[in-house]
Amino acid sequence: FQLSFAAVIGLFLLGGRFRALLGRMPRPVAEPAAVTMAASIATAPVSLAAFGQASLVGVVANVAGGFVLGPVMLLGMLSVLVGLVLPPLSTVLNVLAGLLIAFLLEVAHVCARLPLAVYEWRGPTLPLLLAAAGLAMLLVLQNLAARAGMGVAGFAFARRRRPLIGLAAATLAAVSLVLAPCGGRAPGAPTLTILDVGEGAAALVQAPHAPTVLVDAGPGPLAGSLRKHGVARIDLLVLSHGHADHTGGVPDVLRSLKIDRALLPRPPTADPSLDRLQKELENAGTRVSRCTAPLHLACRGYELQVLPTHGGHGGSNQDENDWALVVAVTLSAQRVLLPGDVEGTALDEVVEGPFAVVEVPHHGSSGGLTDSMLADCASQLAVISVGANSYGHPTGEALAQLRAFGVPCIRTDRDGEVVLSVSGDGDVLCATQRPR
Template structure:
């Protein structure tokens, strides 16, 4: 079964990498391949020889992969069949249904999942699950209880997420949750609470989880670690503070926030021990229960049932599912009187998780959970276990004559030896998990917490042995005893946070690395298996050499005299990364907490995934929040050496940047510098006090390679035309500024690359301005179905009529332009990294 489930998992992973789902002929090839491989495997097993048998197992693996691919494709086709037609986007639709899961409340309103029972729209397959926002306008939204039924007027759009290199795919997350449309409650005053409640086990469990969250919130209120207590109780992480997340990421302890497999296994073990003890002592109440069913079987079955209950409280996240299936398989095997190898148990859990949710493979939790357990089993498989003899029941003369002191010394030595053996075993487990998860940590989070092993050495037992039982006691105990347990758990978390703060102080505690490619990950995986192999494996000392592509990747920076421009997909806003051979500039940082949190969700993760730990210059063009809102997150997550901005003197960003040690300079026309053979120049605004609205004094940046100055002359050599590349980043300037720049020096505006002014609004991109620039590539940074209706249809057609290569972030995702001596190359993320779930 190991080969079957591993092959099945490979097929599921393969499907999630596809740009499109299989068509009719692909299905025919897939089914024929599975049947043919099954026939080959049966023939190989009939031969009975070593090599035919191995070939048979390989055929089984491949046939199972075909089955996994087909199963995942079938599930995907069934789920994608329910969609919102484009004609119904942005229109008021009355829907009736019920609230699913736990709504997330904030100062801005409430986000929740809504299961549709009926909709006033003539759509044959209307989306079954919606992700809605109930925005707090004049009055806060009502308390939405899980299972409560409502009739709402909503405005919806198709599931659409930002698409960027190195950033989590939001559309894949929506598909995994079966969300096929997102939107908001458009007329809250017309919302009607319908009678009755939804039924089902899931609704009942969600009700319990909501009640527990309310109890914890009532007890702890605004306590700093209240979100962690909630997460440990019911697995909901939406209340964990940003400070706690940052601390745990820096110390490699983020896995402790949720109800993980370790917690479920630990609590299930305690429950099993307690149930077994009560079963054994049933004679005291006149019941001979152990004579009917052995206490060991009752204990392990009770532990598995408690694991199921605890996993339900966790919302059945992937680590919880893995622990639940493993516990259930072990319990069934033990009750049936059979022994199952740990690797078989893990393989069954892998297959069952993917049968339930084929999209689990797109989450980091899936890989971290299964790889951690697999590494422990592999590392401990070769460890020697020394059985210590116990003293015989019958004592001979020599033992009787022993002195009491001698027996105490022997017992002490025995206990010390057992303790040392347990410590060695625990250290080996910690070593295996650290080594195995390091490449995955770099892949998903672009960092390795160097103090992670030390932090986890005391954080794991502290949370598992003390904090988690205290939280569970608070759940089980009635009021007012539950308050004591929850406050005690929070006090324990205070002590843990203080210890982690001491460890995470120095900057060197976190090793930032760029996101590795597939080859680097493959080499690192070989190194992990090589390093954790049993003793005696040849050349184990050479295993770290396979990590060199991961830890010391080859530079991907542009060549001397060239630059790379990456326009991020951040929704409605602007953020552009400009890289030269040894320097990096960020032009604007996108929206912040007042909107989409793009600064911390997209800009900082992209910079970290690209291996950019330091920004030489951060330019904030003006004070509008869609350009400056994400700057505080960038200052917090990335070292910034200089802030160059068109902000009023009293703007808070000046103080924040200075507090982080950045040099602060107001941008003004005439400022020039050169990095690695690439020239940078500020064209606008003029020096002096800022006047007018923010759009009137935006920073306008010109980036040019060698030979670009010759473009202003009438006579150019062939070499000048080949090497001169100019990019113009125009921020949100409007027609008056465009006319002023044209009147001053039209030749300075000539550029092959243009960041379209003001997102393509009708107040910018005038005809004379475009005629003067003559761009070859124009980039529109706009949000999907944004409320400003950018880009304006007439302006967009103005660009198309000139034959300019266009990139729109709402259609193409992020855009990357390489500018060097050989010319220009434009890469659109949704074209080169397309997946079948991406909206066409």
């Protein structure tokens, strides 16, 4: 509602101005561009306050693909009517509409990957909304003053209009105060970021005045991504298991950042990769512990559970996965599951839902999540941490399973890193940044 209301106000106040500005351009280009610019500017403050980001490529996307919206709607309506008497023809119309929709989606994906496609706002929301309200009021005054043949100052401070102007200012300020706490992530709210590390896994948990936790370290250099998120120190590093796609970034992090503590699994048989990592961490001054029992860490803003699994007998690649650590993070009563490469029944044995967000085990391999877990979890979102690979990740079976349970899916190879937080209303907020 807030976005729709702001868009209408934008079209009313700015639509005509942009049409005049683009008057020399062809109408099929000028019209959607003017409408998009007016709506984008008006909705930007609400979008920044609610989601922490706003698109900078909406005009390009609408001009490039918006012309298919009319034909899609027409084909859809015709399909409904024709389907009542001639279903085969309705199928043809649906196929044509599907092709146009596929084109529109491709335009959206291409535009989302453009440099500087998204502007992110990390500041407080109230000043942003008050500034937007003040600008809207100024535009209204300018329109009214132009109609009265006066300047803005003379119109606003005319004695007989002072009560009206005061009431308008108070109304706009009240609307801003009402909108400010709605939906958006509060400044400095706890976040869980599933980093885009390619075919691997790394997740960052942050909150004001609370320990910074890194769960796994991806397959390669990671310090740059951590610095981008303002990380100057890792208070706790949790390594789910010793495979390189989850630990390869540790040397790079150690060269750039201090890691205070590290938590590693203790498989039943010796694991040379884990032993080597422990020695490397200890040589850098990190205090290393092996996790053999569930660990619960309650911090300001989030809770962390580290659960050791007991699903294998040592030796094989799959056994190492099943003897890994599983992490569950709670952000304001919303739980997020980070299972690493632990799959199937081995995962079912150690975790208990519900989870609002689930990272799909083993980069989207088949059998990672059981049907019973998906049924119990009632997940609002699934995230697959994946990159270019020769294993077929994510598999068609894993994607089909998520679709069957109605769980929307985000992939880091397509959508980039995923930042999860919780709104003041308790809803899960998800923001993505395009792939590197």
